[in-house]
Amino acid sequence: MEEISLTIKNINKSYNEKVVFKDFEITLYKNKVNCILGKSGCGKSTLLNILSKIIKNDTELYSEIEDMQISYIFQEDRLIDWITIEDNINLVLKNNYKKSDRENICKKYLKEVGIYEYKEYYPQMLSGGTRQRANIARAFVYPSQIIIMDEPFKSIDISSKKQIMNIFKTIIQKEKRTVIFVTHDIEEAIYLSDNINILGETPTVSKLFFNDKSKFNKELIENSI
Numbered sequence: 001m002e003e004i005s006l007t008i009k010n011i012n013k014s015y016n017e018k019v020v021f022k023d024f025e026i027t028l029y030k031n032k033v034n035c036i037l038g039k040s041g042c043g044k045s046t047l048l049n050i051l052s053k054i055i056k057n058d059t060e061l062y063s064e065i066e067d068m069q070i071s072y073i074f075q076e077d078r079l080i081d082w083i084t085i086e087d088n089i090n091l092v093l094k095n096n097y098k099k100s101d102r103e104n105i106c107k108k109y110l111k112e113v114g115i116y117e118y119k120e121y122y123p124q125m126l127s128g129g130t131r132q133r134a135n136i137a138r139a140f141v142y143p144s145q146i147i148i149m150d151e152p153f154k155s156i157d158i159s160s161k162k163q164i165m166n167i168f169k170t171i172i173q174k175e176k177r178t179v180i181f182v183t184h185d186i187e188e189a190i191y192l193s194d195n196i197n198i199l200g201e202t203p204t205v206s207k208l209f210f211n212d213k214s215k216f217n218k219e220l221i222e223n224s225i
């Protein structure tokens with residue numbers, strides 16, 4: 001199947017005298033899991049924030065994802081603590097789906113992430129892993145074309161991490177979404193991603209790009225960061 005590229009260029013960002021990006025350019029692939037790896041401080045969060053317009057690019061940005069809807073999965077879950085899991089999901093559904101469809105959509109995604117039986121629980125009653133499952137459901141419930149994930153599995157304990165990554169993998173294989181995935185964990189990157197962009201140090205350049213999943217190589221990636 002032909003890959004559709006999404007180019008973002010003219011990325012420029014300095015914080016005072018610290019130049020993070022100077023005419024940086026990145027190509028993402030539509031409906032793929034696009035991973036971004038790089039040393040701490042190379043600008044991964046800055047890049048995500050520019051793409052999602054949380055911070056402003058210093059110059060005019062050329063972005064082929066400019067008008068696309070984005071949902072997010074962060075390391076911390078950002079669920080609202082004083083409403084139930086179901087209501088957290090319903091908050092997203094309310095503005096995007098007809099009332100008659102909402103219950104079924106909520107049920108479908110809570111079942112997919114394996115927490116339907118917790119729908120009436122409040123987030124603080126649940127483990128970090130269960131909350132992150134709710135977070136994943138919420139990101140997919142939103143009719144976004146792009147899902148931005150910033151270290152989504154970092155604070156999940158080892159025993160549930162693999163399970164949650166598998167849930168994500170199963171859903172993303174069925175859904176058409178373009179994922180932009182930042183992580184420090186190379187094994188996680190190899191397991192979940194369709195391509196891997198390695199960023200160099202600031203002012204940041206694209207150092208390496210791997211897009212053949214069958215040739216992902218842990219050692220090579222490790223040595224390239």
Ligand SMILES: Nc1ncnc2c1ncn2[C@@H]1O[C@H](COP(=O)(O)OP(=O)(O)OP(=O)(O)O)[C@@H](O)[C@H]1O
Nearest residue numbers: 015016018020038039040041042043044045046047
């Ligand atoms: N608001 C800010 N003010 C000043 N400098 C900043 C600001 N935000 C980021 N920086 C600097 O910009 C550079 C890139 O930061 P950024 O957080 O984007 O990197 P990162 O690759 O996401 O790092 P990490 O992997 O540690 O999360 C770093 O040198 C950081 O100190």
